[in-house]
Amino acid sequence: MASPVRRERVGEQMRAELSDLIQHELRDPRRGWITVTRVEMSPDLRHARVLVSVLGDKSEKEMSLHVLQRAGSFLRGAVGRRVRLREVPELSFVLDESIEHSQRILDLLRETEIPPEAESVEGEGPPIEPDDRPGGSASDT
Secondary structure (H helix, E strand, O other): OOOHHHHHHHHHHHHHHHHHHHHHOOOOOOOOEEEEEEEEEOOOOOEEEEEEEEEOOHHHHHHHHHHHHHOHHHHHHHHHHHOOOOOOOEEEEEEOOHHHHHHHHHHHHHHOOOOHHHHOOOOOOOOOOHHHOOOOOHHHO
């Protein structure tokens, strides 16, 4: 079992190599605009869950994911030649919807108009003068 730090480092190296391979080596015209957002490694480093973001509508995303799955063995072999690991991990490609979800939340927040007086933190009021403190006086400060 690899340590969490090693899994993270291997995942980041895999992400960089897969991004480069998809951009420069994968010649399928149906691939679309693919970005490898994250690679999650299993504890034994034998499986890699590759999260990808695809620019386009639902059919373009499905087509790009299909292209990646079909090219999985090519990508695995190419990663194996670039990254020194005892065993090259099995690749499984998954659409990463987190960017679109975050964008939707930002759009909703921008649509919401918050009046300036509502922006203050609850419980925050006018400053308390020394004379107004319970049991205190101005000479205590």
